[in-house]
Amino acid sequence: MGRFTRAGAMLGALALVTSLALTGCGDDQKKAAEFVGGGAAPGTGAPAAAQGAETSAPAESLTVSPADGAKNKPVSTEISAKLPGGGTVSSVTLASADGKQIAGRMRLDGSSWVPSAPLKYGTEYTATVTGTGAGGEPRQGTSTFTTMAKPKSMISSGLYLFDDKTYGVGMPVVVEFHPGIPKKDRAAVQKRMFVKTDPPQPGAWHWVYNGTQAYYRAPEYWKPGTTLDVRIALAGMPLSNGRYGNVDRTATAKIGRSFVMKVDNNTKKMTVYQDGELVRTLPVSLGKKSTPSSSGTLVVMEKKEKTVFDTMDDPDPDNRYRTDIDFAQRLTWGGEYIHAAPWSEGVQGRQNVSHGCVNVSMAMGRWLFEQTKIGDPITIKGTERRVAPGNGWTAWSLSWSEFVKGSALPVPDGGSGPLL
Template sequence: MRRTLVAVMAMAVITPVALAGCGKDEDKGASAWMGTPSAGASAGPSAGAGTSREESATVPISLAVTPAAGKTGVPVSAEIGLKVAGAKVTTVTVKDAAGKAVAGTLREDGSAWVPSSPLKTKQKYAVNVVATADDGTTKTAGTTFTTMGKPGKKTGTGLYLFDDHTYGVAMPVVVEFSPGIKKADRAAVQRRLFVTTTPAQPGVWSWTPNGTQAYYRGPEFWKSGTTLKVRVALGGLPTGGGRYGDRDRSATAKIGRKFEMKVDNATKKMTVVQDGKTVKTMPVSLGKKSTPSSSGVMVVMEKKADTIFDTTAELGPDEGYRTEIQFAQRLTWSGQYIHSAPWSVGDQGRRNVSHGCVNVAPGNARWLFDRTLIGDPVTVKGTGDKLSYGNGWTPWDKPWSEFVKGSALPVPAELK
């Protein structure tokens, strides 16, 4: 069946898009490799520089700090750049014009200090940095700068993740951008997308071709019980074309049990596997020849106990229709769902009659609906249509070797 999307997971998402239904179409945790700040990397963002004295080190210490002293018009996303040799940065202190300390953390590689939230506009900041050599010798450097005013143009952002929610094992971290980020600007944006997993699991960011979404996933589904901690630190960040990120976003969520739905067009059946064991099989009816279901690895994106599929605006009053639907679970933006279809029970397990959705009997639809989580994986195979990348949360539809090619930053050899 087809219907117009009213909204999908309203969390912090940018402008909703109207879409049709059923259409074609350890454990410290691991930080994301692209430059997550490390909370234990410094003496603490609010710690003072103290009265460290400088002495002659065995190896001379060099320490340079950016932004340059006296610089104005600095974006409120500004990081304190650190270039040090012969020592390690041990303290970074940033204070506003009122003398209040600003919270922040060092990047894992020590290349910069990242504020925990955007700085204030048109504000003067003072920075003091202390580097300490192995023999205890210290060197201090500082700078001052003034931030820019409010930007005239912004990039809208969204994060498809809620605090304190539990998701399926295939839940990617999905960040959305409007307008999309051009290739030349993606690396800078990606450096400000931070993910920590507990227990530690590897992961990589990858962009959709049009730059409207970036996905974060690992080589395998997340382990049950994983905690995902995400910060999208884009508030005030230059995103290209004179635009700046609209705001910072963050969420901490859990991953639940492993629950997979596998649909095979050859048998017209869905097999449900939980924690490695088959718990149920059920007959299905998929898309007919003129409106085939998409084959690929999808993810449950939205659940509606009751909704209406409405195609009258899309197809006109003669060919379109409005149909009440129960237990609908969205798989694609273009409108592929799993849902209750009492009218096709006689066809389920025998022939395909839908407009692209996975039709199941009312009792089976209710059984699934009561057990699924947003982020549960759904694999459909053997149909006449291939899932289009980006039509839904599709990062699992690419093999890992292809997925990592979508990163805007170099991928470490151990993650390729």
């Protein structure tokens, strides 16, 4: 099993055309519409904004933010308002100087109105907010502000989710950042990471790798047939280190049938369940004691029908080899896979001889490869080590109570509800 290195994989993620680099065992932007975020508890505030609503002039004004005349505002700017004496906002409209209306939606807690796409750099906008005071009196306020020029110092980001793809029930929403998000900025960034699930399921974010990755998952595996609608709305967002988010990342994807694999080192067998029913039991060979397989719940990250495992640069001569591999399914960045291993068929089910991979027969390797999707989970138990956090998409290797501790925002019991 190869060393745990992720630099090449990180660059692939940031380009958003990820081709996960094989190191060996042993070694598509769409719409920005309505989104629901999983980072914080749902609010109970103003209703959703009515775009372009016509209103008569209110008797009293309210204060709009950004302030009238404000300049150099980030393109991630949200519109908010203060109503003297209390009250509720009923509508927000935002238009550029040429009269073009900007789509957006109110956060459920009523704290602000979020444009559905980044604003343009160096552009003037006028926001009009209408509401009702605590006594039922109409209120209105306007503000004209200008966004900043495009900054030079930006963070790169990546989203391991693509439009119109179907994933397994264990597929977390995985976001990467380079450089990582400073700890003091993670709560603000998390508020701009929106996930909508249909049917609705609560969830939470968890930060790993010094802020270079964040995972989003539900308390349990996604329900088969779920639609995930994701917007990582970071374009132009200012960070404390003087950098700004580079782009918004969006994706709408599907979750397929339930296909779950379980491996027990004690029996050296894999049991396979589809939609809750046992469909196959097969012998395996795991990592030998010097290069053990990682225990934990992992997910299939990549599939290669044919590839080459090359560990000739390993510092340990005993771990150097170059081998043709069939039906390889990546589980970790460090190089653990499920794959066909005809050379170990004689000991599969009885002895561990691999460099950390899950060895199966050629026939079972082909069968599994034909059944699985990216995001299908596999739980391995009873080996000599636990998977390291972030060595693969390890969101499910933590209990729910452990997982929510990695959120930068409070998570209520059972998971967070919608932000928008």
